[in-house]
Amino acid sequence: MGGKTLYDKLWDIHLVDTDENGASLIYIDRHLVHEVTSPQAFEGLRMANRLPWKLNANLAVADHNVPTTADRVNGIKDPISKAQVDALDANCDEFGITEFKMNDLRQGIVHVVGPEQGATLPGMTVVCGDSHTATHGAFGSLAFGIGTSEVEHVLATQCLVQKKSKSMLVRVDGNVGAGVTAKDIVLAIIGEIGTAGGTGYAIEFAGEAIEALSMEGRMTVCNMAIEGGARAGMVAVDQTTIDYVKGRPYGPTDEQWEQAVAEWRTLHSDADAEFDKVVELNGADIQPQVTWGTSPEMVVPVDTVVPNPDEEADSVKAEGMRKALAYMDLQAGTPIDQISVDKVFIGSCTNSRIEDLRAAADVAKGRKVADNIKLALVVPGSGLVKQQAEAEGLDKVFVEAGFEWREPGCSMCLAMNADRLEPGERCASTSNRNFESRQGKGGRTHLVSPAMAAAAAVNGHFVDVRSI
Amino acid sequence: MEKFVTHIGKAIPLNRNNVDTDAIIPKQYLKSIKRTGFGPFLFDDWRYNTPGDLDIDVSTREINSEFVLNQDAYQGGSVLLARENFGCGSSREHAVWALTDYGIRAVIAPTFADIFFNNSFKNGLLPVILADEVMDELFSAAEQGEEITIDLPTQEVRAAGKAWEFEIDPFRKHCLLEGLDDIGLTLQKADKIKTYEAQRKQTAPWLFN
Ligand code: SF4
Numbered sequence: 222m223g224g225k226t227l228y229d230k231l232w233d234i235h236l237v238d239t240d241e242n243g244a245s246l247i248y249i250d251r252h253l254v255h256e257v258t259s260p261q262a263f264e265g266l267r268m269a270n271r272l273p274w275k276l277n278a279n280l281a282v283a284d285h286n287v288p289t290t291a292d293r294v295n296g297i298k299d300p301i302s303k304a305q306v307d308a309l310d311a312n313c314d315e316f317g318i319t320e321f322k323m324n325d326l327r328q329g330i331v332h333v334v335g336p337e338q339g340a341t342l343p344g345m346t347v348v349c350g351d352s353h354t355a356t357h358g359a360f361g362s363l364a365f366g367i368g369t370s371e372v373e374h375v376l377a378t379q380c381l382v383q384k385k386s387k388s389m390l391v392r393v394d395g396n397v398g399a400g401v402t403a404k405d406i407v408l409a410i411i412g413e414i415g416t417a418g419g420t421g422y423a424i425e426f427a428g429e430a431i432e433a434l435s436m437e438g439r440m441t442v443c444n445m446a447i448e449g450g451a452r453a454g455m456v457a458v459d460q461t462t463i464d465y466v467k468g469r470p471y472g473p474t475d476e477q478w479e480q481a482v483a484e485w486r487t488l489h490s491d492a493d494a495e496f497d498k499v500v501e502l503n504g505a506d507i508q509p510q511v512t513w514g515t516s517p518e519m520v521v522p523v524d525t526v527v528p529n530p531d532e533e534a535d536s537v538k539a540e541g542m543r544k545a546l547a548y549m550d551l552q553a554g555t556p557i558d559q560i561s562v563d564k565v566f567i568g569s570c571t572n573s574r575i576e577d578l579r580a581a582a583d584v585a586k587g588r589k590v591a592d593n594i595k596l597a598l599v600v601p602g603s604g605l606v607k608q609q610a611e612a613e614g615l616d617k618v619f620v621e622a623g624f625e626w627r628e629p630g631c632s633m634c635l636a637m638n639a640d641r642l643e644p645g646e647r648c649a650s651t652s653n654r655n656f657e658s659r660q661g662k663g664g665r666t667h668l669v670s671p672a673m674a675a676a677a678a679v680n681g682h683f684v685d686v687r688s689i
Numbered sequence: 690m691e692k693f694v695t696h697i698g699k700a701i702p703l704n705r706n707n708v709d710t711d712a713i714i715p716k717q718y719l720k721s722i723k724r725t726g727f728g729p730f731l732f733d734d735w736r737y738n739t740p741g742d743l744d745i746d747v748s749t750r751e752i753n754s755e756f757v758l759n760q761d762a763y764q765g766g767s768v769l770l771a772r773e774n775f776g777c778g779s780s781r782e783h784a785v786w787a788l789t790d791y792g793i794r795a796v797i798a799p800t801f802a803d804i805f806f807n808n809s810f811k812n813g814l815l816p817v818i819l820a821d822e823v824m825d826e827l828f829s830a831a832e833q834g835e836e837i838t839i840d841l842p843t844q845e846v847r848a849a850g851k852a853w854e855f856e857i858d859p860f861r862k863h864c865l866l867e868g869l870d871d872i873g874l875t876l877q878k879a880d881k882i883k884t885y886e887a888q889r890k891q892t893a894p895w896l897f898n
Binding site for chain 2: 248250257261304305308350366368371373377380386452481537541635657658662
C-alpha cells in the first residue's frame, strides 16, 4: 500500500467514528460564522433547546452585508442588511460566541480574518457556511464550505457527517513569469479542469510554482478551488506556513508552539502517496488571465481573443458559450485587450490581502484612473489589512490615482451592500465569480488579478500588465 | 424534515449546464433570516424581467414568459430536470429552500455540485443522478407532458413506460425515508465525540485552549 496523501492524514486525524453505512463523523476544530448563513442555524438551536458544543471553536464576523463607506461608524442605513447584522450580534451575545463587530479593527472578510488572527492553523478542520472556506486549506488544513443545516450541526455537535472525497493532485511545475500571479495560476487551473472538474475531489496544489507562493498567494489559489468544483483545496505545510502563523493572536505559544510545529511538519503527502487524479501544468506557460464569460472556466490569456462557440464540438457547451457571449455583450474574436470596462473592483476574499493591495498600488502609482471608468474601488479584506496598507502609504497611492479607498467587507464581490454594478456595466474584478448578475443585476464581470485590475483601471480597458 | 418515499409529479425541463446557486436564488434574498418564503423568488433573474427584492411584491413584476417556469405546461411541476453541475457556486442553503418552497421535491441531473447536493438531503429534497442519455429521454418525456415517478425504496425513476435505476448513499436514503434529524442522530454519539476530544487534547492541546 502506498503512503498517505495530505488529505488522508487530515481525515484520519479528525475521524471520530465510521458507521456501518460508511458515513464518517469528522471532528471540526474551527467554525467561522458570518451573518448570511447563520441566522436560521441559531434559530434551529433555539427551537431544539440546544447549546453550542464547544464555544471557543467558533469565531464570528459580519462581512457580506456591511457597508464599506466611512459613515458606517454611525450604523447600517439599509434596514434589511442591518437586521441581518443585528441578528448575528444578538445570536453571538446570546450564545456567548466571540464576534468581531463591524467597527472593531479586526473585522473583515471571514476568510481574511481567520488566518490573520491565527484562528486558522495547520492541521485543523475549518468550516464556515460559505463556499470559499477552501481558502484556509492554504495552511495544510482541511477546510470546506457548508450549508446552514450543517452550520447548525457543527454548532450543536462539533462534528459533521461526511463522506471522504477522492483526491486530486494539481501540480504546477516550474516557475511563472514576472507579472503572473497566484490568481492567474488558479484561473489557468480552472480553465484546464473546468468548473466541475474538481467535483467530488479534495485538491492538493503542489509543485514549484505553488511552493514559491507566499501564504497570501496560496490562499488565493485555495480560495478558488470551489470554482473548480472542489469543496476543499490545500497546500502542504512548509517553512512559509510556519513563519506566517508564528505570533498570531489565536495561535499556540511556548511549549505548545514547539509541539504544534512538530505535528505540522508531518502535514504533507508522502512521497509514495497515490492520488485518484493528477493534473499537471507548466508554470512557464501561464499568462495573465481574463475571464470572458459567465463561468470561471470561461477564461483566456490576456493576449488572446474571445473564443468562438462555432468551434466548440459539444453542443450544450457551445450553447452555453453563446448565452454567455450574449449576456456579456461580446463578439467572438474580439481581442481581450480591446474590451473596455466601466468599473474596477479590487477586493474580496480572493484578493484583498496586503500583498494584493501592494501589487495593485504598484501599477496605480503615478498613474490616473482612465476617464471612462465610473468607479474604481479598493476594499481591503480586514481592518488590519487596511491599517497595514495605510502605514505603507498605499491608500494615498490609490486615492491620488483616483480610486476610492474603503472600509473592509465583501462589498462588490456579491453586491449585498450598496457597492454594485448597474445593468450592462462591465467590471474588471479581483473577486472569484463571474456568474450572471453576481455583482449586480445585469452586471458583467471579468475576473483578473489585482495588478491586471489596476492596469485596466488606468487604461480604461484590459491590458497585459507586463507591457506597462 | 419531510419524508421522501415515492413521488409522482410533473417535470420542469431546465435545459442548462452549470446552473449556479446565485441563479437559483439571487443574493438580495439572502438577507432574510427565515427558512421559508423563498419560492416566489426561485430563479428570480430568469423568471422576471423587472428587478425584485424581499420587500417588492412579485405580483407587481413583469414575468418573463419565455422562461420554462412561466410556461403553462409546467405549472405545478414538482420535479426539476437540469444538466451538468447543477447547484454550483455559493454554499447558500437558501437555494434548496427556494426549490422546496416552490414545491420541488426532486432534482434530476447528470451531475451536482457537492455542497448543493449535501444541502438537499438536509431538507428532504432528493437529488437524483442519471446519465446524460437518460436525461435526454426525461427531457423529451417532460416536454410531452409525461409525469415522472421517483421511487426511493426501489431507487427507480420511471417515465413514459420506462424505468432507470439510480444510486444513493444508504445512510442518506434511510434518513430521507424516515425524515430523520441529523443532529439528533449525531448527538446519540456524544460519548464518542467526548472520547475523541479527550484523546486529541493529549496530542494537540493548543486546539483546546
Ligand atoms: S468576498 Fe465574496 S466570495 Fe468572499 S466571502 Fe465575501 S461574498 Fe463570499
